[in-house]
Amino acid sequence: MADVDATLTGNRGLALEEAVIFEQDSPGLSGVDLPEPGPGNDRLGGLGRTGAIGLPGLSEPQVVRHYLRLSRMNYGIDSGLYPLGSCTMKYNPRLNERLARLPGLGGLHPLQPTSTVHGALELIDTCAHWLKVLTGMPGITMAPAAGAHGELVGLMTIRAALEARGDARKRVLVPESAHGTNPASAHACGYAVETIAANVRGRVDVGALKAKLDVDVAAIMLTNPNTCGLFETDIIEIADAVHDAGAFFYCDGANFNAIVGRVRPGDLGIDCMHLNLHKTFSTPHGGGGPGSGPVVLSAPLVPYAPLPVVERRGDGFALVEHAGDSSAHPLGRVKGFHGQFGMFVRALAYMMSLGSDGLKQVAEDAVLNANYLLACLKDTLSVPFEGPCMHEVLFDDSFLKDTGVTTLDFAKAMIDEGFHPMTMYFPLVVHGALLMEPTETESKATLDQFIRTVKGLAERARAGDARHFKEAPRLTPRRRLDETAAARNPVLVWRPPPAQAAE
Amino acid sequence: MRYLPLTDGDRREMLAAIGVGSVDDLFVDVPQEARRDRPVELPEHLGEMEVEHAFAAMAARNLSAADVPSFLGAGAYGHHVPAAVDHLIQRGEFLTSYTPYQPEVSQGTLAYLFEFQTQVALITGMEVANASLYDGATACAEAVTMAARITKRKKVVLSGGLHPHYREVTETMTRFLGIEMAAAEPDWRGGEDLASGVDDGTACVVVQNPAFFGHLTDFTPLADACHAAGALLVVVVTEVVSLGAVRPPGEMGADIVAVEGQSLGNALNFGGPTVGVLAARQKHLRQMPGRLVGETTDVDGRRGFVLTLSTREQHIRREKATSNICTNAGLCALAFTIHLTLLGEVGFARLAALNHARAVRLADRLAGIDGIDVVNDTFFNEFTVRLPKPALAVVDALADRKILGGVPVARLIPGRAELEPLLLVAVTEANTEAHIDALTAALREVL
Amino acid sequence: MAIVKYTKEHEWIRVEDGVGVVGITEYAQEQLGDIVYVELPEVGAGMTQGAEAAVVESVKAASEVYAPVGGEVTEVNQNLADNPGTVNTDAMGEGWFFKMKIADTGEVARLMDGVDYQEYVESLS
Known part of the structure; x- marks a missing residue:
């Protein structure tokens, strides 16, 4: 980049450079004032630390400025449109944050006597109730820590149920368009993974599926709506075939936002589905977590759900923490304590804010927004599968054929225009995929600006200006980074430069 | 419907642009018998005040450990969290971003995760750390499967000083992987002998320091015994603040350290979310689960950070991945890092x-x-x-x-x-x- | 004289005096892009034809490398640990993966020769 705008500091106006904390060390400083421990013998048994740790010393204002500057190098939903397909980057209400910090909720210790936490158990039970009603399912486990964890826990519950009938089985069927977590979870549950092909309509090929269903199949894992943004039209036929084969039907609920409040998965014949509270239910994505992945269960699976379980007893609640206290055959514990309680607070606040009427509107607006993108962009980009789509819309890269511009280049140019890119190169079933999920919390004006931008860039690519795309992004705190060098010589922790180390 | 920006006019215009008469026409792929024309049987939407009242009522039915003298621990500790931590983690750019797949617009997240990895390596005395896992208990289970991959062995010895939840989670999560678990009796007096249970089929021994019952142990002799048998030593730390005073696992010969980081920066939250993390030796890097952030340069030669070694992960390796983990505990790791930086x-x-x-x-x-x-x-x-x-x-x-x-x-x-x-x-x-x-x-x- | 044969999974094997040198083809390295890591088998490992012998990784992909024929691994290319990019710059030479003692030379004979492999690669595009 031409450095006509070069500055002495490397800063550019409001875009401020920032060194890592280890390079801002003033030995002896601390941003926390603590009292002197006072005299006394220690009881560390001679196992006290001997040398320095190597942590830097900074005062509070330095620390606040440091992390504020880092925050400004990030793009968040609060910044603008974040149409990352299959991630449901919707607005995260601030009310949720306030409620999660109430001392009577955020300040609870997980091992307080149960008699002192009835409000918390009521909250878990209420959140579970909403999720069960929305999905039309009889059972739920609130224990899993995230969606992928929920997948694994769901499959383990299925395996426990199968083993209880003396028939663990050997294989799990997964469509080729599935998220990578699906085969990884099946493997972590001790199952072999077999791929099912898609048909020309972007759905599971029911014939191919039926041909693979036999007495060795434990479960099928299907995402619905699927990762092409399409509803699996044959889902009830699939469910019947799976059940006829004595297998269970796992549904990946990552895309539940498309149907929340409008379609109940329980009416589609599924046995088990995780819900990503950070997708459909607005808990913050937090730079990659924490998530929460409650799993709804059909009646045959309920007895095998993991611990702990909150049970309503009379006017109050009981927390069943041990197999011996349970009338069922619980799987065991899958996470410390009682699930991601802080996320239940946020998700329940979200559900109560929108209510049954608002949640239905969520699905409708999410699907409407995605179809609006499809309608406005179908003549500019290339559409691999006929619509209507659900909450996300899939394009492939044939519109870039012979331009020298790749899907990645196109996405990087979107960054310079002030948008977060869409999901790229996923799902794997189409070439150079661009998967866009606008969510219901985007206005028409934002979508119109996005549409104009995509059209303008596509025109520019076709006009032969590949260089514009190859050099993008130009306007970000860092431009394209050398991932090959990072992987060939991994530097994962900060080390003092040699001169400093020699001191 | 304060979270929904579309007006009825917008909706009509958009339906017209799509060329359908109503939103129902967009749900035609849903089987007829599963389509609902009415909302589900749940209450209707509420204003912010009404929701606050409902939650205040639930909170009032609890006795908060934050409000009374509390001596509760056992893996979750009530520490003071500086005000700056909670302010900074609620910056929208941190709170509402996702996994930093696009490094050019995620340098903030990537930089703090690099700092987090470095801090964890320093306080545990290990060479590398990942960018967080769900919690300490699941980190312990991941450490065990990692040890099994490294040693290609299936036998695991669990100390009687290991937190019972960690033992149960490790048993559950490895239940279908053919791992043979030998859990020692609760070691409430301290001083158990684990070395005699290690043989040439042992993948790892899992201990905790301080132990569940509070004891501190120098695990150097046990590490030596493990290494002599070709096994690994996994050390669990449930109270991360202890590492400010106690000799770290890395100085005792630990091969993998599984940490619960809740004590730094994170509220009790009735047990979740918290932040797990694994630290390990550099030579075992490629068998680590979870995300890793690495340093590199951009096309202009400026230092920057990226997610790296992703071929270990599920989105590339699918069933051959080191773990199925996807989302970790990013925001809790940020809280940890800010508190420790302060x-x-x-x-x-x-x-x-x-x-x-x-x-x-x-x-x-x-x-x-x-x-x-x-x-x-x-x-x-x-x-x-x-x-x-x-x-x-x-x-x-x-x-x-x-x-x-x-x-x-x-x-x-x-x-x-x-x-x-x-x-x-x-x-x-x-x-x-x-x-x-x-x-x-x-x-x-x-x- | 050495003979070089190819597999449909894009491995090559060069056979000299009953010892096979194995690597991945020019086409394979081009498809993978910048190679960042190669996981090699252990010396002494025995493997049957088609067994997973090594893994080759770029930033965004990982591929198994299969034993083109059965036999025992006698040597691995340690240089790839520090310089995985050698596979990109010299796939058919310095970028070799491992050497093996071939169990059944008949398996070699049934692999593709250079001309057949070239045709096979052209059929893929």
């Missing part, structure tokens, strides 16, 4: 010293009460006492007096008579002298 070298050591000094003070006070035995010779900020009565009943009686007096061992390991009188008592910098007075006075009453 503390710095001096503050972290002082925080640990303060915790220990207060715990010593309480232990000495409790030892002076007739009928109470302090079990531990060594401890950091949590120790075990033996009471003359079942600890569950004592804790309930203390709760009636608005004191959360500790965690009865029987709450986590039920059905064993010898454990019923045992109470775990944790003390942090948040416990004042008045709290200590209140607990000792109340205990004299209820015993």
